[in-house]
Amino acid sequence: xxxxxxxxxxxxxxxxxxxxxxxxxxxxxxxxxxxxxxxxxxxxxxxxxxxxxxxxxxxxxxxxxxxxxxxxxxxxxxxxxxxxxxxxxxxxxxxxxxxxxxxxxxxxxxxxxxxxxxxxxxxxxxxxxxxxxxxxxxxxxxxxxxxxxxxxxxxxxxxxxxxxxxxxxxxxxxxxxxxxxxxxxxxxxxxxxxxxxxxxxxxxxxxxxxxxxxxxxxxxxxxxxxxxxxxxxxxxxxxxxxxxxxxxxxxxxxxxxxxxxxxxxxxxxxxxxxxxxxxxxxxxxxxxxxxxxxxxxxxxxxxxxxxx
Amino acid sequence: xxxxxxxxxxxxxxxxxxxxxxxxxxxxxxxxxxxxxxxxxxxxxxxxxxxxxxxxxxxxxxxxxxxxxxxxxxxxxxxxxxxxxxxxxxxxxxxxxxxxxxxxxxxxxxxxxxxxxxxxxxxxxxxxxxxxxxxxxxxxxxxxxxxxxxxxxxxxxxxxxxxxxxxxxxxxxxxxxxxxxxxxxxxxxxxxxxxxxxxxxxxxxxxxxxxxxxxxxxxxxxxxxxxxxxxxxxxxxxxxxxxxxxxxxxxxxxxxxxxxxxxxxxxxxxxxxxxxxxxxxxxxxxxxxxxxxxxxxxxxxxxxxxxx
Numbered sequence: 001x002x003x004x005x006x007x008x009x010x011x012x013x014x015x016x017x018x019x020x021x022x023x024x025x026x027x028x029x030x031x032x033x034x035x036x037x038x039x040x041x042x043x044x045x046x047x048x049x050x051x052x053x054x055x056x057x058x059x060x061x062x063x064x065x066x067x068x069x070x071x072x073x074x075x076x077x078x079x080x081x082x083x084x085x086x087x088x089x090x091x092x093x094x095x096x097x098x099x100x101x102x103x104x105x106x107x108x109x110x111x112x113x114x115x116x117x118x119x120x121x122x123x124x125x126x127x128x129x130x131x132x133x134x135x136x137x138x139x140x141x142x143x144x145x146x147x148x149x150x151x152x153x154x155x156x157x158x159x160x161x162x163x164x165x166x167x168x169x170x171x172x173x174x175x176x177x178x179x180x181x182x183x184x185x186x187x188x189x190x191x192x193x194x195x196x197x198x199x200x201x202x203x204x205x206x207x208x209x210x211x212x213x214x215x216x217x218x219x220x221x222x223x224x225x226x227x228x229x230x231x232x233x234x235x236x237x238x239x240x241x242x243x244x245x246x247x248x249x250x251x252x253x254x255x256x257x258x259x260x261x262x263x264x265x266x267x268x269x270x271x272x273x274x275x276x277x278x279x280x281x282x283x284x285x286x287x288x289x290x291x292x293x294x295x296x297x298x299x300x301x302x303x304x305x306x307x308x
Numbered sequence: 309x310x311x312x313x314x315x316x317x318x319x320x321x322x323x324x325x326x327x328x329x330x331x332x333x334x335x336x337x338x339x340x341x342x343x344x345x346x347x348x349x350x351x352x353x354x355x356x357x358x359x360x361x362x363x364x365x366x367x368x369x370x371x372x373x374x375x376x377x378x379x380x381x382x383x384x385x386x387x388x389x390x391x392x393x394x395x396x397x398x399x400x401x402x403x404x405x406x407x408x409x410x411x412x413x414x415x416x417x418x419x420x421x422x423x424x425x426x427x428x429x430x431x432x433x434x435x436x437x438x439x440x441x442x443x444x445x446x447x448x449x450x451x452x453x454x455x456x457x458x459x460x461x462x463x464x465x466x467x468x469x470x471x472x473x474x475x476x477x478x479x480x481x482x483x484x485x486x487x488x489x490x491x492x493x494x495x496x497x498x499x500x501x502x503x504x505x506x507x508x509x510x511x512x513x514x515x516x517x518x519x520x521x522x523x524x525x526x527x528x529x530x531x532x533x534x535x536x537x538x539x540x541x542x543x544x545x546x547x548x549x550x551x552x553x554x555x556x557x558x559x560x561x562x563x564x565x566x567x568x569x570x571x572x573x574x575x576x577x578x579x580x581x582x583x584x585x586x587x588x589x590x591x592x593x594x595x596x597x598x599x600x601x602x603x604x605x606x607x608x609x610x611x612x613x614x615x616x
Contacts, residue, residue: 181603184569185528213562213599214569217524220493243606247599254521261492261522291521291555295489298551 004228006265008044009255010205011037013280014065015046015080017237017249019058021284027061029283031068036276037234038072041268046099046231049080050089066093078139087127090136097137100124102166103179104159105148117158121165128169140166141175141207145191146183146218149242156194163195163204173203175231178218180242181211185221192225205229208250211240215250216258223262230255235277236289251290253277271296312536314573316352317563318513319345321588322373323354323388325545325557327366329592335369337591339376344584345542346380349576354407354539357388358397374401386447395435398444405445408432410474411487412467413456425466429473436477448474449483449515453499454491454526457550464502471503481511483539486526488550489519493529500533513537516558519548523558524566531570538563543585544597559598561585579604 014034018025037045047069048062062079069077078097081087090098102121103109109117131138142162148154159176166174176191183191188206195204206222206229208215219230233249240246256270274296281288288294322342326333345353355377356370370387377385386405387398398406410429411417417425439446450470456462467484474482484499491499496514503512514530514537516523527538541557548554564578582604589596596602 184566186570210599211603212565213524213559214566216521217528217566220525220528240603243603244610246603246606251521257520258492258522258525262494291518295519295548295551295554298554302552 001224001226003223003262004226004264006228006267007259008229009042009252009266009268010044010046010078010229010231011042011234011252012046012207012231012249013037013233013235013237013252015049015059016231017233019049019056020238020241020248021058021286023284024058025284027064027068029280030061030065033276033280034065034069034077036272036279038075040272040276041266043074043267044076044078044097046078046080048093048095050086050093051080051082063089063093066095076137081127083123084127084130087130091134095136097139098127098131099139099141100127100166100169100171101141101143102162103143103148104162105144105151105154106158107151108144108148111150117162118165121162121169124169128171132170137172138170139173139175140169140171141177142166143177143179145176146178146187147180149180156191159191160194160198163199167199173205173229174199175205175207177207178209180240181209181214181247183208183218184214185217188218188221189225192222192227196225201226202228205231207231209240210236210247210250211243213247216254219250219255219258223264234273234290235281235293237280237284247289251277251293253290253293253296257292309532309534311531311570312534312572314536314575315567316537317350317560317574317576318352318354318386318537318539319350319542319560320354320515320539320557321345321541321543321545321560323357323367324539325541327357327364328546328549328556329366329594331592332366333592335372335376337588338369338373341584341588342373342377342385344580344587346378346383348580348584349574351382351575352384352386352405354386354388356401356403358394358401359388359390371397371401374403384445389435391431392435392438395438399442403444405447406435406439407447407449408435408474408477408479409449409451410470411451411456412470413452413459413462414466415459416452416456419458425470426473429470429477432477436479440478445480446478447481447483448477448479449485450474451485451487453484454486454495455488457488464499467499468502468506471507475507481513481537482507483513483515485515486517488548489517489522489555491516491526492522493525496526496529497533500530500535504533509534510536513539515539517548518544518555518558519551521555524562527558527563527566531572542581542598543589543601545588545592555597559585559601561598561601561604565600
């Protein structure tokens with residue numbers, strides 16, 4: 001199969017990335033981050049989460065963030081909605097897309113939300129019905145698609161099953177998420193080969209974490225399966241809650257560098273994203289986790305101060 | 309093309325990795341590192357450099373390192389030899405393999421050694437003749453194969469030309485080296501497709517740097533071209549002299565994790581290598597640059613102290 005000629009990069013840093021930050025990131029910084037990202041060319045930015053602030057205090061200002069950003073025409077601003085209350089928040093905030101989620105691992109589902117996979121997804125039915133009625137886009141995220149911190153191996157059939165359940169709920173897009181970054185290219189291809197049989201290839205996305213350094217190899221593997229949507233987090237924002245000090249979401253800069261090298265169109269300006277990665281790393285006081293970002297920043301700095 | 313069933317991993321940390329360390333690493337640490345690596349299953353360890361100590365003070369103790377290690381039967385201990393004097397050192401140290409090198413970039417060759425590519429490789433002729441006569445293996449390393457810090461793009465034909473010159477000198481193995489880590493999978497495949505036409509596939513190796521985060525994607529691309537030898541540096545030892553603070557050699561742990569996930573045999577125990585990465589990072593006082601290494605160390609530590 002030929003590689004896609006263009007891909008959509010969904011920037012998840014403002015939500016999936018920042019969510020793991022312990023120190024509260026000021027609302028104005030979140031707004032600034034999202035506005036810089038849409039200006040750099042991202043057509044889809046995961047921007048907030050309408051989850052109880054008791055669970056995720058970092059996301060408590062979702063309504064203010066959504067109210068403060070400068071909406072760029074054509075850009076989809078997504079928000080996470082765990083329940084009907086979250087959907088109310090999403091509607092009030094005029095989000096373009098809601099994100100619902102379920103694990104492909106029974107052990108993860110039981111441990112995290114104390115119910116079966118099937119039940120956890122069935123609970124979203126009133127949410128998706130109301131979202132559809134309101135004309136919102138719906139994205140379903142299948143966590144633990146390539147492995148689980150509790151049960152280890154996750155059968156491909158379980159991923160297919162969750163994809164079918166999300167499809168039945170009317171999801172417009174479905175993410176195959178390697179939540180803990182344990183996947184490698186062989187399993188990535190097997191999973192995408194299986195799920196493309198039950199859901200349209202062009203509406204499936206790859207959400208990879210770089211915890212074991214495999215994310216870019218997995219993205220290259222998924223490209224070879226014809227997948228056209230990828231998630232990434234600027235400066236690699238967000239760690240891994242299952243391995244302290246380990247890497248989380250794949251860095252957007254690294255993904256863009258890959259796509260540029262493969263001649264695959266993204267519509268996003270890498271140099272601008274490198275600058276945004278520098279901005280948010282400085283603002284949060286965290287080390288920039290993007291290798292391409294760090295290399296390009298180092299190069300730019302050395303060119304500004306030539307050796308004498 | 310089916311992926312190889314097994315690969316050889318050449319561990320380059322003790323030479324290519326440590327060479328970039330500013331702080332001198334004690335000889336006994338270098339010896340300990342090499343012995344741990346051969347015990348973990350590496351069949352080829354790049355161990356020292358017989359280059360003038362004025363150029364690379366970190367490698368000044370090569371003779372003592374080679375004299376101090378416990379030779380494991382079947383393991384190839386390689387040393388870098390820039391000239392006949394270096395070869396004398398290699399012979400005295402009873403190295404198994406010498407490494408010679410040349411750039412595929414004319415600008416790099418001129419800037420670094422002030423002569424043309426052709427001339428730089430011709431200079432190795434007395435070295436390779438003497439090495440052959442002494443029964444040593446010879447490896448040729450083609451630097452800047454995927455890009456150059458001075459001229460940028462490097463033509464595929466230039467890489468092929470250097471490979472042919474090394475082949476004519478009697479090289480047993482030839483490395484396609486992405487010295488500054490700028491390559492991506494498309495160019496990686498193009499280069500290997502071209503060089504396999506002039507040199508046996510099974511004696512070509514991929515030497516990737518992770519400066520832009522592309523190394524594992526490039527290795528997966530090279531596996532798809534049937535390449536069976538890869539270089540890696542434990543804990544990602546060694547930075548990038550062309551971009552301060554950026555990542556250097558791809559980390560061995562990440563490469564082994566990839567191979568294990570693909571079901572490709574390496575003969576090397578990942579858990580042992582993770583422990584070696586921890587040992588050398590602690591000994592050098594440098595952050596462990598292996599993502600798989602950091603994640604596996606974090607996991608092991610959390611299992612030792614379970615949450616209560």
